[in-house]
Amino acid sequence: MEALILVDIQHDFLPGGALAVADGDAVISVANQLQLHLDLVVATQDFHPANHLSFAANHSGKQIGDVIQLNGLNQVLWPNHCVQGTAGAEFADSLQMERVAKIFPKGTDPEIDSYSGFYDNGHRKATGLGDYLKEKGVNRVVIVGLATDYCVKFTALDAKELGFDTTVVRDGTRAVNLQPQDFDKALEEMTAAGIKIVSAEEKLS
Numbered sequence: 207m208e209a210l211i212l213v214d215i216q217h218d219f220l221p222g223g224a225l226a227v228a229d230g231d232a233v234i235s236v237a238n239q240l241q242l243h244l245d246l247v248v249a250t251q252d253f254h255p256a257n258h259l260s261f262a263a264n265h266s267g268k269q270i271g272d273v274i275q276l277n278g279l280n281q282v283l284w285p286n287h288c289v290q291g292t293a294g295a296e297f298a299d300s301l302q303m304e305r306v307a308k309i310f311p312k313g314t315d316p317e318i319d320s321y322s323g324f325y326d327n328g329h330r331k332a333t334g335l336g337d338y339l340k341e342k343g344v345n346r347v348v349i350v351g352l353a354t355d356y357c358v359k360f361t362a363l364d365a366k367e368l369g370f371d372t373t374v375v376r377d378g379t380r381a382v383n384l385q386p387q388d389f390d391k392a393l394e395e396m397t398a399a400g401i402k403i404v405s406a407e408e409k410l411s
């Protein structure tokens with residue numbers, strides 16, 4: 207049983223959004239096509255309260271891109287994004303949602319960020335995605351979405367660690383690229399962890 211995980215395909219990560227990923231909208235058609243080829247589809251949703259401590263605006267004297275210590279973890283400070291109740295937190299308009307069996311919100315605790323769709327960044331709390339997939343009999347997961355170097359990477363690393371055969375569709379993701387090599391570095395890190403990296407064409411054929 208193979209599941210497709212759509213990671214954070216939300217307005218704020220698309221061109222024009224608060225934390226826009228260059229060419230981020232290119233993942234939507236790949237995500238829509240793959241949905242037709244897999245047994246189960248789930249989606250993660252970055253879903254922050256306005257007082258979330260990953261937002262630079264919630265720390266006096268800090269800038270976007272600064273790295274601080276937050277509850278013992280390194281935390282990159284982001285622009286306000288995916289705030290609950292705002293249009294930025296909603297899924298891309300052209301993303302097919304009819305086949306999405308369940309949505310897993312994350313980053314809802316103001317005190318801790320959650321890049322992975324499975325756990326918060328300290329691995330202290332689970333979102334329920336892992337148990338849900340296991341209950342459904344899923345043994346393989348395919349991951350697309352935003353962004354390659356943050357939420358896609360950490361979702362894939364956790365999926366692999368939880369024992370799922372894990373594939374990331376390279377051209378179904380785009381990176382934030384705070385550093386220009388971050389996309390390539392993320393792919394290398396995932397490969398080293400035993401995650402398969404394929405093209406959409408390979409996965410669809």
Ligand code: VGL
Binds near residue numbers: 219321352356357
């Ligand atoms: C993400 C930064 C902050 C992501 C979410 O979806 O990759 N990146 N929040």
Ligand code: ZN
Binds near residue numbers: 260
């Ligand atoms: Zn976020």
